Amino acid sequence: DTEVTQTPKHLVMGMTNKKSLKCEQHMGHRAMYWYKQKAKKPPELMFVYSYEKLSINESVPSRFSPECPNSSLLNLHLHALQPEDSALYLCASSQVDLLTYNEQFFGPGTRLTVL
Amino acid sequence: ENQVEHSPHFLGPQQGDVASMSCTYSVSRFNNLQWYRQNTGMGPKHLLSMYSAGYEKQKGRLNATLLKNGSSLYITAVQPEDSATYFCARAGAGGFKTIFGAGTRLFVKA
Numbered sequence: 001d002t003e004v005t006q007t008p009k010h011l012v013m014g015m016t017n018k019k020s021l022k023c024e025q026h027m028g029h030r031a032m033y034w035y036k037q038k039a040k041k042p043p044e045l046m047f048v049y050s051y052e053k054l055s056i057n058e059s060v061p062s063r064f065s066p067e068c069p070n071s072s073l074l075n076l077h078l079h080a081l082q083p084e085d086s087a088l089y090l091c092a093s094s095q096v097d098l099l100t101y102n103e104q105f106f107g108p109g110t111r112l113t114v115l
Numbered sequence: 116e117n118q119v120e121h122s123p124h125f126l127g128p129q130q131g132d133v134a135s136m137s138c139t140y141s142v143s144r145f146n147n148l149q150w151y152r153q154n155t156g157m158g159p160k161h162l163l164s165m166y167s168a169g170y171e172k173q174k175g176r177l178n179a180t181l182l183k184n185g186s187s188l189y190i191t192a193v194q195p196e197d198s199a200t201y202f203c204a205r206a207g208a209g210g211f212k213t214i215f216g217a218g219t220r221l222f223v224k225a
Contacts (some may be wrong), residue, residue, distance in 0.1 A: 004158070009163035029209060042202055043159065056211055090158050101214060102149055102206050106158030 002027060004107035007092050015081060021110045023074040024090030031055075032074040033104065034066060035090040039064045043090055049074060050096055080115045088112070119203055119216030126221045134193045136219040138183035138203030148186050150179060150200045151215070159202060163188075193223045 004025045013019050023032065024093050035043035041077055048056035049068040057066075063085075067075040090110050092104040119140045141215035147166045153205045164171050172179050178189045186203055199216040203223040 033213075035210070042217055044215075045213060048211040051210065058212075092158070102147055102204075102211075103161045103164055104149075104159075104213065106160065108156075108158050 002105060002115050004091055004093055004105050005047050006089075006107035008109045009108070010113075012115065013078065013081065014115050017081075018043040018079045021076040021089055021091075021112075022035065023076075023092040024072055026072055027093060027105065028071075028072055029069060029093035029105070030096045031094045032068060033092040034064075035095070035106075037090055037109070041089070052112070054091065062080055070079070078112075079104075081112075083114050085110065086113045119214055121203065121216045121219050123219060124217065124221055127224060127225050128221075130194060131192055134190040134197070134223075135155050135187065136201060136221070137185060137187040138216045139186060140203075140205055140214075140216075143158055147206050148181055149179075149204045149206075149213075150188050151204060152199045152215055153202065153218075154199045155201070162201075190221075193221070194225045195225050198222050 007022045033048050034046040036046055037043045045058050046060045047066040051070045063080045068077040088109040090109045091107045094104045119138055120137045123131055126134055147164055149164045150162040152160040164175055165172055169178050170181040176191045180187050188196055198221055200220050202215045202218045204213050204215045206213055
């Protein structure tokens, strides 16, 4: 199984809502990533987990809260978002060994709209 | 140091042509470089990884070279299904931090 799955595919939320994005992989990868991608722009790294511990936080606002409950799952909890947070949120996973850690496998993304 | 620049931004070859694109970056500590492809509405898909300057890699109709501060990607005999956005991405210090360039949008005319 070389697939990264993300749910939901689409999400519309108000600025006062609390919602969560979910990501799952069963490739045995121990690094998992959240990216944000605006239309016609490249993915921008938000968070990286390595062995279920937060390794990188790219100065992301606290209204985005990541969680890695186990080696297969990655969540992104959303609260009090702004309309400018509307984007495609991509999850990715990779190995952590030196030669292959940057071959990242991406999910299809969650298209988030904040009203 | 964190910028990755692509050239050209858009490419529109005829079917059967060779598509050529490149990226450049300034970096004090080089780790590795990857090329990804992204179709509309999907996540990026890893194509190639390269690890040292002078490195060349071929995979099917893809051919990539790695220079000291950039990389070139060639796609031979392009087909309409090759139409996508192609991103170059480099690993920053610490390994996991991946920085994507703005990408080259390829549209192959049938």
